[in-house]
Amino acid sequence: MIEVRGLSKRYGEVLAVDNLTFAVRPGEVTGFLGPNGAGKSTTLRMIVGLDAASSGTATVGGRPYVAQPTPLKEVGALLDPGAVLPGRTAYHHLLALAAGNGIPSSRVKAVLAEVGLENVRRRRAGTFSLGMRQRLGIAAALLGDPPVLVFDEPLNGLDPEGIVWIRSLMRRMAAEGRAVLMSSHLMSEMELTADHLVVIGRGRLIADTSMKDFIEAHSEREVFVRSPRAEELRGMLSTAVEVRTESSDALVVTGLEAAEIGALASANGVELHELAPRQVSLEKAFMALTRDAVEYQSEKETSR
Numbered sequence: 001m002i003e004v005r006g007l008s009k010r011y012g013e014v015l016a017v018d019n020l021t022f023a024v025r026p027g028e029v030t031g032f033l034g035p036n037g038a039g040k041s042t043t044l045r046m047i048v049g050l051d052a053a054s055s056g057t058a059t060v061g062g063r064p065y066v067a068q069p070t071p072l073k074e075v076g077a078l079l080d081p082g083a084v085l086p087g088r089t090a091y092h093h094l095l096a097l098a099a100g101n102g103i104p105s106s107r108v109k110a111v112l113a114e115v116g117l118e119n120v121r122r123r124r125a126g127t128f129s130l131g132m133r134q135r136l137g138i139a140a141a142l143l144g145d146p147p148v149l150v151f152d153e154p155l156n157g158l159d160p161e162g163i164v165w166i167r168s169l170m171r172r173m174a175a176e177g178r179a180v181l182m183s184s185h186l187m188s189e190m191e192l193t194a195d196h197l198v199v200i201g202r203g204r205l206i207a208d209t210s211m212k213d214f215i216e217a218h219s220e221r222e223v224f225v226r227s228p229r230a231e232e233l234r235g236m237l238s239t240a241v242e243v244r245t246e247s248s249d250a251l252v253v254t255g256l257e258a259a260e261i262g263a264l265a266s267a268n269g270v271e272l273h274e275l276a277p278r279q280v281s282l283e284k285a286f287m288a289l290t291r292d293a294v295e296y297q298s299e300k301e302t303s304r
C-alpha cells in the first residue's frame with residue numbers, strides 16, 4: 001500500500017505538487033492521471049525516494065522509501081527506462097541490481113523470462129529498442145518480487161503488441177494482490193487498465209475515484225438523430241433534454257433513450273433517416289475535468 005499525505009514539492013517559483021493526499025491499495029491498478037506538467041512524475045519520484053518532499057509524507061508499507069531496509073523487495077519502479085548503462089548486457093544489469101539488494105541471482109532468470117527478454121539477455125542494453133528498454137526496466141522493477149509497483153508512463157513509445165503486453169502484466173500483478181500505480185496523461189489508456197483513478201492538475205488532487213464510478217458519472221450516452229425535419233423534431237423534445245444541432249438535418253440528443261426519440265418521432269409522423277446511440281468518450285470527460293489545469297499551464301507557458 002502506498003500512502004501519500006499532504007505531499008508538496010516546490011521548485012523555486014513552481015509548486016509542482018500541492019498538498020496531495022491519496023492511497024494506492026493492494027489488488028488494484030491505480031491510474032495516476034493528469035495533463036502534461038501536472039506533477040505526476042514529481043510525485044512518483046518522491047514516493048520512491050528520488051526527490052525529497054518540501055512537506056508532507058509518502059510511505060510504502062507504512063515507511064518512507066529511504067527507510068526501507070531492502071527497497072527493491074518493497075517497491076519496484078519504472079521511472080526512466082533510459083537509466084541503464086548502455087555497455088552492460090541485460091543480464092548483467094539485472095545481476096548487478098540483484099547483488100546490490102540481496103536478491104538471489106535465480107530471480108534474474110525468472111524476470112527475464114517474465115518480460116520476454118531471455119533470448120537477448122547477452123545483448124548490450126545500449127542496442128535495445130525503446131520497447132526492449134521498457135521491458136528491461138520492468139524486469140528490474142519485478143526483481144525483488146515487491147508487493148508495490150510504480151510505473152511512470154509505461155506505455156510511452158510502445159507498439160500495439162507492447163501496449164497489450166504491459167496492460168495484461170499490470171492486470172496480472174494486481175490480481176496477485178500487489179498495489180500497482182501507473183501514470184499517464186491519456187485517459188484512453190487507463191480505461192482499459194485501471195480499477196481506480198487519481199487525477200491531478202497543477203499539482204492538486206482533482207479526483208480520487210473508482211473507475212466504475214468515474215464511468216458512471218461521466219460517460220453520458222447521446223443519441224445521433226438524422227431527419228429531414230430535424231428542426232421540427234427539436235421543437236418537440238422537452239426543454240429538459242439537451243439537444244445540439246449538428247447540421248441542418250442532424251441532432252445530437254443527451255438525456256433520452258433512442259427508443260424514446262423514435263417513439264416521439266413516430267407519434268408525430270416525423271421521418272427518421274438515422275437513430276444511433278453513442279457513448280461520450282471518457283477522454284472527453286477527463287479533458288473537461290482537467291481543462292482549467294491545462295489552460296493554466298498554457299497561459300503560463302505563453303507568458304514566459
Ligand SMILES: Nc1ncnc2c1ncn2[C@@H]1O[C@H](COP(=O)(O)OP(=O)(O)OP(=O)(O)O)[C@@H](O)[C@H]1O
Nearest residue numbers: 011014016034035036037038039040041042043185
Ligand atoms: N527538477 C525540476 N526543476 C524545476 N522544475 C521542475 C523539475 N521537475 C519538474 N518541474 C516542474 O514541475 C511541474 C510538474 O512536472 P512533472 O514532470 O512532475 O509533471 P508530469 O505530470 O509528470 O508531466 P508529464 O506528463 O509532462 O510528464 C512542471 O511545471 C515542471 O516544469
